[in-house]
Amino acid sequence: MDELLERVRSGYERLGPDEAGAAAAQGALLVDIRYAELRTRDGLIPGALVVERNELEWRLDPQGSHRAAEAVSHGLRIVVICDEGYASSLAVESLHRLGLHRATDLVGGFQAWRAAGLPVDA
Template identity: 35%
Template sequence: MSEATTSEPPLVDPQDAATRVDAGALFIDVRSQPTRERVGAIPGAIIVDRDRLTEHFDDASPERIAGTGDPERPIVVICGSVDGSRPVAQWLLDSGRPNVVHVEGGFPAWKAAGLPTTPGTETDAL
């Protein structure tokens, strides 16, 4: 029998996520570029293409994201909703990165909590 990870990645509220990022967690935003342009971005978040996770997190890849070499480093994943962040957080957990969480409510909750964002083209967008 295989030993696949069966636990789901933990959800944290936006303030907890911000505290983790302030303490040194890698903060990745997996929303598409058009979405970030439309509704806003998060200063300091690293943009990760969900379809290229292997390239972004493989030590041997020239496309590896800086700061991903330590598998123990905490990671916070955010998307527009948990439906987008959960699969990425799960992939990271299954790939041997035990300190992964994702943000309950995604970007809309982050913005509603008054945490740092840059404006998008939609003035009333969350």
């Protein structure tokens, strides 16, 4: 698994918590793919779009019939956030295959966001 993650991550630049916050302030879409139990336990990032991992590609494909309203173009900057920054890397690879080449993820995931003191809604 480590080799797979290394290969996947070599194809894009990941963001730290402060960089992800700055990207969101500049219009990037934060996408929280954590499952419901983690969101309930730990809270939500204000303004993040919550999309279950098994629906991610369907909801973010700008040409898809089931797309989220926020999925406006293939040029959209997307920051995928899971709990610790592992599943999000694999999700980004899938989004790149859909043509969403500006997608990236958050190093350390939600846990790093919270540890950095960035906003969280309970």
